[in-house]
Amino acid sequence: MNKGIQKIFSEVPKTYELVNHILTFGLDILWRKKAVKIAVSQGGTHWLDVCTGTGETANYLVKKAERGTTVYAADFSLPMLSEARKKPNGNAIQFTLSDIKYLPFPDNTFDLITISFATRNINTSRDALETSFKEFYRVLKPGGRFINLETSQPESPLIRKIVHLFIKIFVKPIGSLISGSKAGYAYLSQTIPRFYPADELTSILRKSGFRTVHYISLLFGVAAIHESLK
Numbered sequence: 001m002n003k004g005i006q007k008i009f010s011e012v013p014k015t016y017e018l019v020n021h022i023l024t025f026g027l028d029i030l031w032r033k034k035a036v037k038i039a040v041s042q043g044g045t046h047w048l049d050v051c052t053g054t055g056e057t058a059n060y061l062v063k064k065a066e067r068g069t070t071v072y073a074a075d076f077s078l079p080m081l082s083e084a085r086k087k088p089n090g091n092a093i094q095f096t097l098s099d100i101k102y103l104p105f106p107d108n109t110f111d112l113i114t115i116s117f118a119t120r121n122i123n124t125s126r127d128a129l130e131t132s133f134k135e136f137y138r139v140l141k142p143g144g145r146f147i148n149l150e151t152s153q154p155e156s157p158l159i160r161k162i163v164h165l166f167i168k169i170f171v172k173p174i175g176s177l178i179s180g181s182k183a184g185y186a187y188l189s190q191t192i193p194r195f196y197p198a199d200e201l202t203s204i205l206r207k208s209g210f211r212t213v214h215y216i217s218l219l220f221g222v223a224a225i226h227e228s229l230k
């Protein structure tokens with residue numbers, strides 16, 4: 001288990017969502033809703049949101065779930081899960097405190113797995129990311145889908161430069177000021193510019209076993225939603 005990342009997320013739960021909304025000018029809300037719309041389109045009875053954090057995405061999933069669908073949510077940070085439990089639909093979610101590298105579920109359990117803005121966090125190395133993706137693949141049913149919403153790299157070098165400059169100037173000071181966590185927002189500002197472009201993430205997903213992988217770019221590639229099929 002990565003204690004450093006766990007510690008960072010124990011420092012930010014109360015202000016985590018506010019900082020995201022401010023730093024993305026509210027776009028994270030729209031992107032999350034778009035990812036959830038794609039995620040729920042094929043129905044199913046067992047849905048899992050991994051690295052659920054304060055449970056925003058899991059809550060949107062509950063809102064869209066038909067009767068008979070159970071929404072599960074996993075995270076290894078108790079303080080983040082405690083915030084998630086307070087949400088309006090917190091009672092309707094089956095929370096599990098676990099490292100997503102070793103999910104406490106049998107093979108072929110879920111119709112759908114979602115992850116939002118956390119793939120950078122489980123990317124402690126390329127091998128570690130593949131290991132986590134293989135774990136998601138293991139607990140998905142054949143035909144099940146994995147929806148990945150994450151920051152990405154704009155294709156245009158000019159837009160990429162502007163976005164990276166924005167991150168360098170604003171993310172650490174604003175995030176630290178509001179949350180009180182210098183480490184948390186130093187970490188965020190370092191991981192975004194280093195993360196994979198959308199095509200490279202597609203290759204990693206394929207290498208992890210997923211057979212069909214499509215993605216859509218959001219805001220010139222600032223973020224992307226990857227949809228992968230087992």
Ligand SMILES: C[S@@+](CC[C@H](N)C(=O)[O-])C[C@H]1O[C@@H](n2cnc3c(N)ncnc32)[C@H](O)[C@@H]1O
Pocket residue numbers: 002005006009050051052053054055056057074075076077080098099100101115116117118121122
């Ligand atoms: C940036 S937050 C994202 C939270 C949420 N998905 C969202 O959309 O806002 C990353 C979350 O991933 C969790 N996390 C990171 N690595 C993890 C791991 N190996 N196992 C379980 N949770 C992990 C952290 O505790 C944190 O709550």
